[in-house]
């Protein structure tokens with residue numbers, strides 16, 4: 557496979573403020589494919605796409621910003637995405653380094669989660685022109701039982717659907733990871 561076809565999914569922290577049933581980080585066969593790196597320079601030299609995820613990266617907004625900016629500098633031509641389920645005001649400084657932001661409303665979402673979704677939607681609306689080249693994707697777990705207000709012109713794509721179990725993922729990708737994707741756990745600070 558050409559190195560330029562490789563995608564990297566990087567867990568920059570395994571800490572999380574949630575306790576979702578069926579957390580994807582408990583998918584043992586998939587997680588067994590993870591490679592540990594303590595320095596971002598240990599990642600492959602060329603990457604088509606990079607997905608920063610966790611755990612919850614926005615528990616540590618300064619670290620997430622530093623990593624996003626370092627990856628942006630190292631991989632200027634790669635597509636760089638951040639996955640989160642926790643709004644933080646520092647996103648205003650992090651999103652400029654990204655090509656896209658993926659936000660999730662998880663099972664068990666409460667009124668505060670929906671308030672924070674509104675804050676995010678307001679932030680993106682306020683930067684609509686400036687961030688017009690970026691993608692914003694929203695996923696809502698269909699087990700959420702509060703009404704979720706989705707502002708349509710904020711999102712490039714939004715969907716409400718069932719959470720995918722490990723077995724369903726393995727049915728789609730028997731080796732545990734999508735073709736061309738590598739999973740990394742970053743152990744640096």
Ligand code: SF4
Pocket residue numbers: 572573574575576578579580581610611612641662
């Ligand atoms: S938010 Fe993500 S990492 Fe955290 S418990 Fe839920 S699925 Fe797991």
